[in-house]
Amino acid sequence: MEGGVWGQIFERDGLIALVSAETETISAGREVISRLNELYFGAEARGLAILKKVVEEMINEFEGLQIVAMITTDDYMGIVSVGGGVWTKKADGEGWIIPLEAESKSVVAMGGKIVPGQTIVAGDQAFWTGVTLGSVKAAVEDPDLEQGAEMLGTMIRGGQRMGGVGIVLRMQNNTQSSILNTQKAPKLNFKVQWPKIHLPMISLPKINWPKGNTIYLAKSKEEKQKHTLWVGILFLIILTILIVVGQVRRFELAQKNSEFAKRVETLKFKFGEAEGLAGINPTRSRNLLTEIDKEVASLSAFKQSKKDKDLAYIKSGIGEVLGIATGTKKTTGDLVIDLSLVRDGMTGTKMVFGDDKLWVLDTLGSRLVSVDPVKKSADVIAGKDILGESKTMAIYPGLTTILSEKGIVECSMLNAQCSIKLAFDEGWGNVIDMGMFAGNIYILGGSPSAGSGQVWRQQKTDTGYGSRQSWLADTEKIDELSGVQNIAIDGSIWLLKSDGQILKYVRGVKENINISGLDLVFGSNSRIYTDDEAEKLYVLDPGNKRVVVLKKTGEYENQYLWDGIDQTTGIAVDEKGNKIYLLGGSKIWSIPL
Template structure:
């Protein structure tokens, strides 16, 4: 029954304030309202509440949409796992509802209210006033039920009396329009939000008794039609009209009746087979299209919130349609609908995957002094740029040169460097060199006319850096390993980074890039012919693909100028950031 429910959704959300924020959320048959308020007037960054709110919603998505079985215990576990991550300095009002088949499960934490309008009666399913309390209820849903999930701020502003007058024979969107002026007219109440959704059950379609098996051909209708025409033509060609007229009247009448009965029988068989084939086509269509359409719609609703989950939904829809699109009669209305949805899903999947087929054009060496220096010093390695200097590792040690390639100077002798280097970076004039053998990163700090050497990791910490390929520094140190793993350390301690959302693992990656001025992290993934972009929390954002990345040696990103420069085959290329 759940797949046959049509849901109309409307939201009412107050304008955020410095101390309170709220949101109403919907993806498929998952609904939520959330409000956050600061417990103390302690100064936080301006987007603190909205950032925390977004992380809570994303956490709910990850917990909910990865459940194999959705029932009261499993959804409650997902809800509790989400709420455990909420900072203690926030006061929360959180309500989540999920429809599974013909049952609705509702969970809450903190003060809130959930109302239901059934027929002409308004009832209260759940109302809490206690801070931090977690509650859970479930029940059967019925046709034309209308539910309203409300945060504390909303229930404080909108009384039951106001709700009753607003619900009088109105749709979800009309109810939201009626209530919105009350919410937006109250200054300082940023924690008021509600989601209103109305359920309508589709009418039952005639039951199709014949089961469709995988691989069944549905084109026999056309073949039978052709055979029937040939058969009738064959009969007509064999009847000699002049001879027929010579047959005695009684026999001729009997023969006529026999032919008419035969034609009626043939027509009946033809119509029966056609009806069976039509039923098969329709049954297959109903087993494919609604499920694929549901996943497509689910992906669209997730697209602005979590591209990774959106991509998973689009991929399910794509696979379902791709496996079945060839099973429908050519040019039938069912095939046209399937192909139309398949085309939309394919485009949406590309959009959610953030895959850009990059056009790389060759540019002058002056476009990237960093990569130009690599071309001029082919026997050197690990080139980095800081301020007005370029630094790299040469057989003599750590070398600096001007952006124009002149005035080379040895800063640290080779005898002071480890033998098996797996990364080199510069941050605020200090050099960081990764030693793959000892599992240590050495920090070289300039003091008077020489550089003093210290350990980045404390004595009780020695991570395995034997596969390190490259490092990047933005205050934290990012380490890329040859097996595709990425680690992040801040002040010598692991940040337990988890790279998520990749459509396929990194293959033979060689370089990682970020800095204090960049919002994102960039990985040169040679094996997959791409540059992968993630945010600094490890969440996948996009990727740029071009064949010349297979042999790329290094790259440089200039986010402000929206350019990526690539060194490949002794030439420098440029691709544009979207």
């Protein structure tokens, strides 16, 4: 140790850690190792998440600390690093697992399967400064791993900087073979062999029975002694059998306990990895949790499972980790307003968000209502005398557009003045929903009897709107729109079907999109929402009491759970204000994004 830099490699029970620190004394360095040993092996559970917490606690206690810690079990490895770098070479490639970032003080945790023959090189900053990546590659390609490692050690010791700490591991047959000689104990396959018991041949004396109905047999002294001898031999034989059976049963029980302990230890590691990856790689974490759940169910067949603390800890934690990995957020709706207090019997059937207000259409009473979600107040903008029998609505900056029996009715958001801009067109068919983009109206119509649907475009003109046009390209199959429930527009048109399928159309042509990462399919009464200012897609799924957030590339992002969602029918989202608004009958709720 020179220049106030200390380094050491620590190994115990599946944990390998290389630690270096800026300290002036060896005793201070030993304190670091002692603290690592105390925090990790003194914890109630072990695994990647626990190791990450231990490292985070240690860097807060010891200044200038660099750690690369690795835990292994069977074919899994977890790595936690701060200030160090980890590089690997496998048969199918090579590269950094954890890149060296000299200025970074953040703790990085990674986990994954071990590939037989994989070589892992880990080191602190001084190590990676003292060697070149080319020399590392040359060292790991040396058939004699110890010789290659010694070459790297020579480069570190011969360099200008001292105190570099590194380690080279080569994984073979799911165990470690390394310069640290950290091979795991071999697996033992036990087979019970029952002892063979050889009984002596017994020649019983021949007895000549006298003739007659009554037999009197008198035993001689010699016969009595023989009888006693054979009874003693039989007793010893039975006693020997009982002893052997007892030993075999104890052996089987010990073997069973050993199998249980080993499986629980593997399960702890997997659970720790699932915890550590929940926020980094949710998909991998969810897959691990599925495996863990099955293994927990399998281990329940063991009697000792009821008293095992580690298994109980894993059982109790699966739900919480799964919630993080699935992005599940349990929430509670905050009541914004009850529309029945504004007008008796008022209920909302569709709701949109625009110009910092919620616009609600009451189709039963044919009323348009504006709601200020901040003030929690509402105003009736227009009634049946102006709107007619309303069916659906859409908004565009400054305008709210209602489709009714009178046709297309526009209402200004500024002065609440409404006027008919286009007469009703029977060619729309059964109107399901509508939306607006770039001033144009898009009407989702259909023919339920024909099992088909259509998207009609009404283009904006100086005086109103032009004639009805089919927006879908001639190459598109209109029967694919059968069962579509609602429309959302952000430049592309998004359609949600009653079977939970989401369709995307760009310039009238269907674009394939794969919705991935869902734990449940969308229910039959779901609604989709987005607009040209929203970054995400939002799906209201009352049947599963949730709102699901998707990336516009189709990947699942997270979901919000609340029991009250099963009573809702409409959704609008204000991403800038971080609010999701839900409509259910006469009530509007908000939940935080």
